[in-house]
Amino acid sequence: MLPKLAYILHSGQLFGTERMALATLEALRGQFDGLLIAPPGPVHQAARAAGLPSQLAQSRWAMLIILLRHLLKHPDSALLTTGVWQAIAGRSLQRLCGGRGAHLHMVHGGTDELLSYGRKRLLAGLQVQQVAVSDFVRQRLLAHGVPAARIQVIHNFLPPPVAAQGAPIRRARFEQDGLRRVLMLTRLDRIKRVGLLLDALDRTPELAGLRFDIYGSGEEAELLRQRARKHPNVHLHGFVADAAQALAAADLLLHTCPEEPFGLVLLEAFEAGVPVLVPNSGGAAEIVRHADNGWHFNANDAVALGQRLLQLSRVSATELNRRASAGRRSLEQDFNPQRLLPRYVQLLRGAA
Incomplete structure (x- = not known):
């Protein structure tokens, strides 16, 4: 049985962050049993087109419930998150469920310096590894006090072609x-x-x-x-x-x-x-x-x-x-x- 993985998005759109989430889940298929959890938006239709399971979270409470159910059933599931709120909630639920799964917080940047980088230092004490998509992002995280040991730089990539x-x-x-x-x-x-x-x-x-x-x-x-x-x-x-x-x-x-x-x-x-x-x-x-x-x-x-x-x-x-x-x-x-x-x-x- 493949290890479980839940990718939790703060947005249901199809901008770079969401497209990269789909690309990552597609690339990891065969090594992890992945699930996408996201607010309403076109990312769910894109997930279905790629043959990826997704669950719609209509609110923060709904997202908490979906994630809690997932971790109760699969306590050692790894998590990937894109929003600070989702990362804090996800790590807390991992601990509550006694899970030992890894937690990666994906840092793609955005339109606001504080929201994109400054708030990421709140995750420094939560044993969450932050994945920066470029060295530029890494430098912004360091400037806002995120410990260097908590940052890994992994560039984005495109998903494998869908045969259909x-x-x-x-x-x-x-x-x-x-x-x-x-x-x-x-x-x-x-x-x-x-x-x-x-x-x-x-x-x-x-x-x-x-x-x-x-x-x-x-x-x-x-x-x-x-x-x-x-x-x-x-x-x-x-x-x-x-x-x-x-x-x-x-x-x-x-x-x-x-x-x-x-x-x-x-x-x-x-x-x-x-x-x-x-x-x-x-x-x-x-x-x-x-x-x-x-x-x-x-x-x-x-x-x-x-x-x-x-x-x-x-x-x-x-x-x-x-x-x-x-x-x-x-x-x-x-x-x-x-x-x-x-x-x-x-x-x-x-x-x-």
């Missing part, structure tokens, strides 16, 4: 020089700095010939729509659960967040064969190496972003294909679940 869905959708090789379509897949929240693109377009009118497609939703959606009226080449499409077709049709994926903890969408671009442009800071700068598997621009600098986009609008097809190939190599070598999974297995099989 077929092979991933990939972009055709570049045959023409220069960019034509630039894509952003992101939350439209302040920390993501999507408005930096519009600042760059204000300052670099030569970019009017490029098309920019922005997919996502968030607190700044309406503000960005109003600003985009000045730029008919900018199109905001809202949130879509599966943007694989749009990604494969793009010439470049643009990411503007200077404090991105990781950026799972960058791996998705690597897989799709789409070159990427990111700030020279945060976790994204760890994933993307300038002039190797993508390009950098100076973070928070609209002029620098505009000039980099202008440069790339004239780059050769050979160069674009070279960056796309390097991205696929990075995915296979640096972010391969077969390489990263043993570290999860080691932590999960160890007692907390």
Whole structure:
């Protein structure tokens, strides 16, 4: 019988944290009997599509009851949590049930420094190992007082392909020089700095010939729509659960967040064969190496972003294909679940 594992999410959405939870459960299938516990949201439908069991927690009390029942039946179950409240409750219930299972708290960052990193120090005395998705996240945790011994850095990865869905959708090789379509897949929240693109377009009118497609939703959606009226080449499409077709049709994926903890969408671009442009800071700068598997621009600098986009609008097809190939190599070598999974297995099989 496989050891039990419960992955407890603080959100039922399908952003990077939730997609990574599904990827982890899929990759661990065959070594652990995994269960996803999450609030209402599209993550449950995605779990079903991947053949993963999930339980819907309509409230915090419901989540406590579901988790308590799970631990009473499987006291040595390992736990993975994403929210501080879920981690404290989960560790307390593990102790109450006399369990010896490991407990990993997944730190993916977010929109608020205190909520994303500062509150994590509350877990320092609970024998909970914190998994940082990048060295940038590790440094933020250290800055807020989380002991170094309680932090492990394990990069994100993509789930194995689902047979029913077929092979991933990939972009055709570049045959023409220069960019034509630039894509952003992101939350439209302040920390993501999507408005930096519009600042760059204000300052670099030569970019009017490029098309920019922005997919996502968030607190700044309406503000960005109003600003985009000045730029008919900018199109905001809202949130879509599966943007694989749009990604494969793009010439470049643009990411503007200077404090991105990781950026799972960058791996998705690597897989799709789409070159990427990111700030020279945060976790994204760890994933993307300038002039190797993508390009950098100076973070928070609209002029620098505009000039980099202008440069790339004239780059050769050979160069674009070279960056796309390097991205696929990075995915296979640096972010391969077969390489990263043993570290999860080691932590999960160890007692907390």
